[in-house]
Amino acid sequence: MKLVIVGGVAGGASAAARARRLSEDAEVVVFERGPDVSFANCGLPYYVGGEIATRDKLLVVTPDRLRERFRLDVRTRSSVEAIDRARKVVRVRDLATGREYEEGYDKLILAPGAAPVRPPLPGIDLPGVFTLRTLQDVDRIKARLDAGVARAVLLGGGFISLELAENLARRGVATTVVEKNDQPLTPFDPEMTTPVVAALAANGVTLRLGDTAEAVESAADGLCVRLKSGLSLPARLVVFGVGVRPENALAVGAGLAVGPRGGVRVNEHMQTSDPDVYAVGDAVEVTDFVTGEPAQVPLAGPANRQGRIAADHALGRPAARYRGTQGTAIVRVFDTVAAITGASEKVLRRAGRAYRKVYVHPAHHAGYYPGAEGMTLKLLFDPAGGKLLGAQAVGGAGVDKRIDVLAVAIQAGLTVFDLEEAELAYAPQFGSAKDPVNMAGFVAAGLLRGDHPQVDAEAALGGYFLLDVRTPAEFAAGHIPGAVNVPVDELRGRLAELPRDRPVAAYCQVGQRGYLATRVLLQAGFRAANVGGGFATYRLHHPGRESSH
Amino acid sequence: MKLVIVGGVAGGASAAARARRLSEDAEVVVFERGPDVSFANCGLPYYVGGEIATRDKLLVVTPDRLRERFRLDVRTRSSVEAIDRARKVVRVRDLATGREYEEGYDKLILAPGAAPVRPPLPGIDLPGVFTLRTLQDVDRIKARLDAGVARAVLLGGGFISLELAENLARRGVATTVVEKNDQPLTPFDPEMTTPVVAALAANGVTLRLGDTAEAVESAADGLCVRLKSGLSLPARLVVFGVGVRPENALAVGAGLAVGPRGGVRVNEHMQTSDPDVYAVGDAVEVTDFVTGEPAQVPLAGPANRQGRIAADHALGRPAARYRGTQGTAIVRVFDTVAAITGASEKVLRRAGRAYRKVYVHPAHHAGYYPGAEGMTLKLLFDPAGGKLLGAQAVGGAGVDKRIDVLAVAIQAGLTVFDLEEAELAYAPQFGSAKDPVNMAGFVAAGLLRGDHPQVDAEAALGGYFLLDVRTPAEFAAGHIPGAVNVPVDELRGRLAELPRDRPVAAYCQVGQRGYLATRVLLQAGFRAANVGGGFATYRLHHPGRESSH
């Protein structure tokens, strides 16, 4: 049995190591175009910024280690140029010598990853214009930085760009991020990125939304990025982080099926349209676990696990199957953490799927214990039955935990009613007796049980009598335009002030007092609804749009 | 509808608030014996130590707030002395005036909590001897501390005692913890408490295991605790934290069923043997979610949720049901964090339940990113099918997250095979592409698939040829007595040195190289097994028992 693997990093190296553990006899050849295998792509931005101090930290495993420990035939600087499926051989080019040769396989695993998109713009090849994928990219970026860079422009507001922006800011580089959409981090729903936008601003990173590069030009002291808006941004460093496209040239050349966005098509065993050829990682099209639609989700966890599954199946374990990708992802931008799992509201809307949503804004641990940090947790769920469809959180500490808990809940097919009863670890440093996950479950379950009609904070509120049930001081510090203030503790005594001829939308800061107010009003015969997630959610949707007096 | 609630803290206040949200019309009376409602019991140790700086932080909600916001008839310093179930009245004693009166109810919820056990020892009532449950207890302890305490003795090595020990150490008090078992934190399996024991020692807290108090005596400059071992410990502060017993006097007096350990018997709706009387929180006997056995689990999360469920059911929501308790709990002892969910090995053994177990020792986030902290994660699962039965973790950062993830996995009935495919949030600050939860799943799944026979690290290893596959340097720094060192990377070339007439037990530091070695050996025709969790697990079981040269 001879297994050939193309690509020696996340998916490829994982497949190779797993193959050896399964079989001492298998011949396993790993071809890697670059000089390194098994490096930590995900650490690259932090090496740029210096938090990861030494380059060798990024080399998780060396080719020699793979050879010694796993008896793998690892060939670096070796590019696989073509696959001849009929003869079951790959054509390899040794980049050091230029020599080309063929290598036969019984099973082939493609783990070539994805390449950063380089839009065909004037000036994209100028010195000082980079993308960030490999150690060599980082070496070049660092060399440029070390030579002195006062200003940088990052194109694209995705995960990698924002991580890089943080690290450039850390080095004192004035950085502008340009994103063509009206939000950064497009896998998230827009309102959930509001705190990220604020974090960038608070840390001196300029974010230009709804704009895009038209050209990069040489300027007296470096470069200049000309934007569609007409603006010209001077910079000595320009990095394009506008997404990746699957490295599908080998697959396409060999006539393997690829999806409309270029991902190699695979079945649940990670087999391509040729059962002897597998593909894994950033190169493939996966099935979205929640929507069942094809998706491309370039993330390290799925790549690693897919590599393991492909090896299993290739080495004779027919039960090995990949269950689809949830898109669980996380990013830290300065002190702000944003994480997501499952479907976003955007995705659900696009898929025409019915959903409801709630927001809670709890502290990450007991409020009475010092150091509690706030977070916003958004839950998306099926209106019929309450099955979880997705979750997003943004805040600081504890965001990762809640998204991981919800990721497993989604994997398990749990409902919001199950979240009400989740029994999570509580001591004051770690959570609350009613954890944020429970809270979100309570609110969602109450919604589905009909205890509190909800009006979404971004909805048109014009038809409602808008009732702010916070304290006068909170009201004065900012409220939704047109709202009338009756503090919740006075509400029962002041019902006569409220209209019975039109619906009342009650709101407070986070939704909790608004919910109580809604209960009071409903039981007093009013038509009432709670503004979901309260003023805090309203502000995420409408940063800046509020009245104060 | 008139709802009467006995007890105004976790379970009682939650039931009361929920009742009001459900019904504006219900008359809700809350009787609380103490002066406070809704206080943060769980914060008390940190107020002793000063991390929580002000006392009012501990008052989560005041009686006035409950009155104003929820229109609750809150009566503090009011002790319910008896229940007359036939007439549906409770007898109440106003502790301020001594007046006694009756209050009728339609539904009654008992949330009286539990009382610290005060063993009937000579000297237990001496000044300077305390238990810790209420704000008044803390006031007394703090007053004593402020008067100058150089030495303290804490009886019992449970969660509260260890939290208190940390806080006394913080104040510079020389503290000894005396625990009658041979481990602290008895809900945990003993080996998982080894790092906690080390943390206490490293921070100057003396822990005496297998010993217990026989008497407290007055001494020249304070007190002296006489132990069973004969030792006498001088102290100016003595705190008994040897467990709690359900406050069941009311229930017993009213002829309600109680379990053998005193917990009030309830059904899944939290109804006692009288359907108009509910009981919740520390006072009740619950069903262990994993074993199905009756259990007493005095924790705040369950108490809060049970209160909510009892209110629901009492106010006409017949579907409200409690699903049983997993015993998810966490404690921080200085920088060491220990957490548990589901059944321990002890509990499974006692229940005669078949189980397997694995240990992993991963870093809490990517090793290449600075600040990674180690942890030990133990998984218990069903040998047939792999269903999760329990998990324990000990380490620092990230322990809480993994236990919460596993708590939900247990709630959902997931298997170790599901954990292999958990898709958790990964960026270098938060986890690894293969998260500790995945790793534990991999190892457990491999065990069940038969890929690697495992010998438990605490087992008698005498029958095995003990093979240490770590580096010579690791071997020299300490190994299992009798082991022979062949580094894994040399193993394939040195198979001739190994016996074929007896089984080989391979081990490394954490189990990973030992697993590879086991695979190599098995495929080379040896009888081989991996020492589960490696030397690290061995050392948890046998702190100190190792050879070095």
Ligand SMILES: Cc1cc2nc3c(=O)[nH]c(=O)nc-3n(C[C@H](O)[C@H](O)[C@H](O)COP(=O)(O)OP(=O)(O)OC[C@H]3O[C@@H](n4cnc5c(N)ncnc54)[C@H](O)[C@@H]3O)c2cc1C
């Ligand atoms: C800066 C950065 C930060 C990231 N941060 C995160 C994060 O925080 N969390 C997360 O989950 N993911 C993150 N990712 C994404 C993650 O690194 C990828 O999803 C993962 O590496 C994909 O694995 P893969 O095996 O498919 O591809 P890769 O890891 O890219 O490996 C593919 C390898 O194949 C080689 N190759 C390609 N074609 C050929 C050929 N024809 N012949 C020989 N070799 C070939 C390439 O040289 C490459 O080394 C980040 C990526 C980057 C670049």
Ligand SMILES: Cc1cc2nc3c(=O)[nH]c(=O)nc-3n(C[C@H](O)[C@H](O)[C@H](O)COP(=O)(O)OP(=O)(O)OC[C@H]3O[C@@H](n4cnc5c(N)ncnc54)[C@H](O)[C@@H]3O)c2cc1C
């Ligand atoms: C120091 C300490 C630290 C803790 N730390 C944690 C932790 O980190 N995590 C965790 O999950 N749990 C922790 N707990 C446990 C948690 O506080 C309890 O599980 C929880 O409070 C139980 O809620 P309950 O409503 O059943 O009882 P309680 O909260 O104790 O409330 C019962 C109330 O009923 C009153 N009462 C009793 N009898 C009568 C009567 N006859 N008439 C009128 N009133 C009456 C009592 O005065 C008491 O105030 C801790 C407890 C303590 C003491």
Ligand SMILES: CC(C)(COP(=O)(O)OP(=O)(O)OC[C@H]1O[C@@H](n2cnc3c(N)ncnc32)[C@H](O)[C@@H]1OP(=O)(O)O)[C@@H](O)C(=O)NCCC(=O)NCCS
């Ligand atoms: C380094 C690399 C080659 C490792 O591959 P690997 O050996 O499959 O993976 P790990 O080192 O994570 O080890 C996992 C294996 O060890 C086993 N293991 C881990 N801890 C164990 C323990 N305590 N006892 C027994 N086995 C253990 C697991 O069961 C698993 O084996 P299995 O797949 O046969 O079940 C590969 O993951 C890689 O190249 N990573 C870096 C690149 C990368 O991922 N980049 C993107 C993210 S930055």
Ligand SMILES: CC(C)(COP(=O)(O)OP(=O)(O)OC[C@H]1O[C@@H](n2cnc3c(N)ncnc32)[C@H](O)[C@@H]1OP(=O)(O)O)[C@@H](O)C(=O)NCCC(=O)NCCS
């Ligand atoms: C303070 C106390 C009275 C609160 O009771 P409570 O009002 O039921 O609980 P919370 O304040 O946690 O709020 C939960 C309610 O707010 C709702 N809520 C929370 N956030 C919301 C939001 N953003 N939008 C709408 N509703 C929200 C929840 O749905 C839930 O209502 P429900 O039960 O009707 O579904 C009670 O928990 C208590 O006494 N706690 C302190 C004592 C204690 O627990 N000690 C032990 C631990 S230290």
